[in-house]
Amino acid sequence: MRIDTALVRRLVNGQFPQWAGLPLTPVDPGGSDHVIHRLGEELSVRLPRHEGAVNQARLEFEWLPRLAPHLPLAIPVPVAVGEPAEGYPWHWAVSRWLPGGPADDSVGNAVVLADFLTALQTAPVTGSALVTGERLAARDDDTRAAIAQVAGKFDAGALTAVWEAALDAPAWDRPPVWFHGDFHQGNLLGDGGRVTTVIDFGGLGRGDPARDLMMPFTLMSERTRPVFRERLGVDDATWARGRGWALAAGLNAYCSYAGTVPRVAAATTRQITEVLAG
Structure with a gap:
C-alpha cells in the first residue's frame, strides 16, 4: 500500500x-x-x-x-x-528521535558490541512469550534455493559448505537468552564512527544467541572479528550456527533487493563474502 x-x-x-x-x-x-x-x-x-x-x-x-x-x-x-x-x-x-551516522569497523566497536550482547543476553528480564524455538533448519529450503540463484555471482560450493556446517553444528542446549534478532550494521548508529546506539528490535526474543552473529559479518572484517568473538566468548558450534544465520539473511536480502537497490547489493555482497571468509 x-x-x-x-x-x-x-x-x-x-x-x-x-x-x-x-x-x-x-x-x-x-x-x-x-x-x-x-x-x-x-x-x-x-x-x-x-x-x-x-x-x-x-x-x-x-x-x-x-x-x-x-x-x-x-x-x-x-x-x-x-x-x-x-x-x-x-x-x-x-x-x-535518535541521531547518528554510520559505525566504523574498528577494534573499539568490536569490543563495545560484544559487551552489548553480553549485557543483553544476561539481562534479568523474563518473558516466556518471547521464547522462540525456531531452528536454522527451517530456512533450509529457501537458503538452498538462494544459493542456486546466486551461483553465477558467488561460489555455490563454498556457500553450501558453510550452510551445511551450520546445520550440522550442535544445537543450543542451554537456557534461552535474549537476542536482538536483526543485529547487523544497518541497525547501528554512531558518532564519529563510534557505536552509540542499537535500533530496530523487531526480532527481539529469547533463544539461541547465534541469531545475533550477523554483526561480525556485516560491520566487521577478518581483522576485528576475532576480537569480537573472543570478547563475547563464542564457542565453535555457536559460531558455525551464527555463520549460517548470517548467510541465510544475507542471501535472502540479496535475492530480494540487490537487483533494484544498489546499497543493498553492496551491503549483502560484503556480508556473503565475509561469511565465506569466516
Whole structure:
C-alpha cells in the first residue's frame, strides 16, 4: 500500500493531536520494513511496510523500557503506539528521535558490541512469550534455493559448505537468552564512527544467541572479528550456527533487493563474502 506523508500526517493528527503542529519530514532512505518520518526535532514515526513487521511497535513499547537499564548502549525510547486508521491496517510507533551516522569497523566497536550482547543476553528480564524455538533448519529450503540463484555471482560450493556446517553444528542446549534478532550494521548508529546506539528490535526474543552473529559479518572484517568473538566468548558450534544465520539473511536480502537497490547489493555482497571468509 502507499504510505505517504499525507497519510502519516492524518494518523498523527487524528490520534495524537498534541503533536499536530510539529513538522513532519520523510527519512530517506527508510528501512526495508518501515516508512520513517521525523516528527519535530525530538520524535520519529515508523509505519510497517508489510505484515512481517506489524508486531514491532507493540513489542518495543512493552519490552525496550525494561531492557534499557541493563544495556551499555542507547536503544529506542518508545513514546506511543498508534492504532490502525485512515485505511492503514496496522499498529505504528512514535519514538524518540535518535541521531547518528554510520559505525566504523574498528577494534573499539568490536569490543563495545560484544559487551552489548553480553549485557543483553544476561539481562534479568523474563518473558516466556518471547521464547522462540525456531531452528536454522527451517530456512533450509529457501537458503538452498538462494544459493542456486546466486551461483553465477558467488561460489555455490563454498556457500553450501558453510550452510551445511551450520546445520550440522550442535544445537543450543542451554537456557534461552535474549537476542536482538536483526543485529547487523544497518541497525547501528554512531558518532564519529563510534557505536552509540542499537535500533530496530523487531526480532527481539529469547533463544539461541547465534541469531545475533550477523554483526561480525556485516560491520566487521577478518581483522576485528576475532576480537569480537573472543570478547563475547563464542564457542565453535555457536559460531558455525551464527555463520549460517548470517548467510541465510544475507542471501535472502540479496535475492530480494540487490537487483533494484544498489546499497543493498553492496551491503549483502560484503556480508556473503565475509561469511565465506569466516
